[in-house]
Amino acid sequence: MKARMEWWCVVLAVALCLSLGSAWAADVRGVTDKEVKIACLVDLSGPGKYGGPPIADAFRDYVAWVNDTGGINGRKINLIVEDNGILPTTTMNAAKKVILKDEVLAIAMNLGSAGARAILPLCEENQVVLMPHGANKEFYSPGNKWVFVPHTVQFSMASRAVEYILGKNRKARIGIIYQDDDFGKEGLEGARAAAKFMKTKLVAEAPYKTGTIDFTPHMNAMKEANVDTIVLWTYLPQSAAIIKQKVKMGWDVQLISNNTTGVPPLFALTGEAADGYMLVTPYAPGHMSLPGIKRIKEINAKYGNPAKTLGNPMYPDYLYLAGWGYIEAMGQGLRKAGRNLNPETLVKGLESVKNFDMGGLSPNITFGPKQHVSSFSSLVLKADGKAKRFVIIDSIKAPRTPQK
Numbered sequence: 001m002k003a004r005m006e007w008w009c010v011v012l013a014v015a016l017c018l019s020l021g022s023a024w025a026a027d028v029r030g031v032t033d034k035e036v037k038i039a040c041l042v043d044l045s046g047p048g049k050y051g052g053p054p055i056a057d058a059f060r061d062y063v064a065w066v067n068d069t070g071g072i073n074g075r076k077i078n079l080i081v082e083d084n085g086i087l088p089t090t091t092m093n094a095a096k097k098v099i100l101k102d103e104v105l106a107i108a109m110n111l112g113s114a115g116a117r118a119i120l121p122l123c124e125e126n127q128v129v130l131m132p133h134g135a136n137k138e139f140y141s142p143g144n145k146w147v148f149v150p151h152t153v154q155f156s157m158a159s160r161a162v163e164y165i166l167g168k169n170r171k172a173r174i175g176i177i178y179q180d181d182d183f184g185k186e187g188l189e190g191a192r193a194a195a196k197f198m199k200t201k202l203v204a205e206a207p208y209k210t211g212t213i214d215f216t217p218h219m220n221a222m223k224e225a226n227v228d229t230i231v232l233w234t235y236l237p238q239s240a241a242i243i244k245q246k247v248k249m250g251w252d253v254q255l256i257s258n259n260t261t262g263v264p265p266l267f268a269l270t271g272e273a274a275d276g277y278m279l280v281t282p283y284a285p286g287h288m289s290l291p292g293i294k295r296i297k298e299i300n301a302k303y304g305n306p307a308k309t310l311g312n313p314m315y316p317d318y319l320y321l322a323g324w325g326y327i328e329a330m331g332q333g334l335r336k337a338g339r340n341l342n343p344e345t346l347v348k349g350l351e352s353v354k355n356f357d358m359g360g361l362s363p364n365i366t367f368g369p370k371q372h373v374s375s376f377s378s379l380v381l382k383a384d385g386k387a388k389r390f391v392i393i394d395s396i397k398a399p400r401t402p403q404k
Contacts, residue, residue, distance in 0.1 A: 035077070073341070193402070
C-alpha cells in the first residue's frame with residue numbers, strides 16, 4: 001500500500017511539473033513548447049530596399065536549416081519577416097505589428113539607425129531583445145540591457161576609415177559627405193573623433209537629405225576645400241551617384257565608405273569607375289574561400305535558391321552574409337538560454353556567448369554582461385573595377401580611437 005502511494009505521488013509530481021511547464025510556456029510572449037517567434041525587420045519598399053531582400057534570404061535559409069535539423073532546444077523558429085521601410089515612422093509600424101500583434105520574443109535584425117532609435121522604447125517596455133543593424137552609439141555607451149550588436153557599429157567603422165587614411169598619409173586632407181540622419185551622423189561623429197585622436201580635423205563636411213541623387217554642390221564644396229579623400233557615409237544609390245560625379249569632374253579623389261555599399265550592384269551602377277573605391281566592413285567578401293563562407297554556401301545550396309542568391313555574381317552577398325551573422329548570433333543566444341526560454345534567460349544566454357567561431361567570415365561572436373557589442377573590428381576593402389569585386393587591403397582590427 002505504501003509503495004502504491006509513493007508511486008502515485010511521483011505520477012502527480014510529474015503531472016504537476018508538466019502542467020506548470022505548459023502554463024509557463026503559454027505565459028511567455030513568443031514562446032511555446034514547440035516554437036519560438038523571432039522577427040526580422042528589413043526594408044523591402046523604401047530607400048534601402050536593395051538591402052532588405054538579401055538579409056531576409058539569409059534569415060530564411062538559416063531558419064530552414066535549423067528547423068530541418070531539429071530546432072534549438074526542442075523548439076523550431078517561427079520567423080516573421082516584416083517590411084520596415086527603413087524610415088522611423090514605417091519602422092515603428094512594423095515593430096508594433098511584430099511585438100503587439102505577432103508577439104515575438106526578439107527582433108534579430110532591424111535595418112536602419114533612425115528606425116532602431118525610434119523603436120527602442122517599445123522594445124524596452126515589452127522586454128524584446130533588439131539587434132539593430134546600424135546601431136547608434138547611445139545603444140552601447142553606456143549600454144542597454146535589451147540591445148545586442150553582433151558586429152561593429154557605424155561610429156567604429158567611420159573611425160577605422162579615417163585612421164586607415166591618416167595611417168597611410170598623416171597630411172591627408174579628409175572631407176565627409178554624410179546622410180543627414182542618425183545613420184550619417186554616427187559616421188560623422190566617428191570620423192571627427194578619429195581625426196581628433198590623430199591630432200587633426202576634417203577639412204570639409206557636407207550633409208545631404210535622404211533621397212538626394214545630385215551631388216554636384218557637395219562635390220564642388222569638397223574640391224574647393226582641396227580635399228584628397230572623401231569619407232562617404234551614404235547608401236548604395238548615393239555612393240554610385242558620387243562615383244559618377246567624380247568621373248564627370250575628372251577628379252582623382254579617393255573615396256572610402258561604409259559596409260552598406262560593398263555589394264556587386266555597385267559595379268552594375270558604375271562599371272569600372274568604381275575601381276579604387278574603398279570601404280570598411282566587418283564581413284569578408286563573399287567570393288573568398290573561407291570556412292565560414294563555404295559552410296554558409298553549402299546551407300544556401302540545400303535550403304535556399306543559389307541561382308538567385310549566392311550563386312548570382314550580381315547578388316548583394318555582403319548583405320546576405322551580414323544577415324547570417326545576425327541570425328547566427330541570435331541562434332547561439334537561444335541555445336545558451338536553454339529550455340527555460342523567456343526574455344531574461346535570452347539576455348543571459350546572449351551574454352554567455354563566447355568566441356563563437358565565424359570561420360573567418362567576421363570577428364568571432366562574443367558578448368558579456370558589460371559587452372553587448374560583439375566587436376569594434378573591421379576590414380578595409382578596395383574595389384577592383386575590372387574584376388568587379390572587392391579585395392582585402394587591411395586585415396581585421398579595431399580602431400584606436402576611444403569607442404565610448
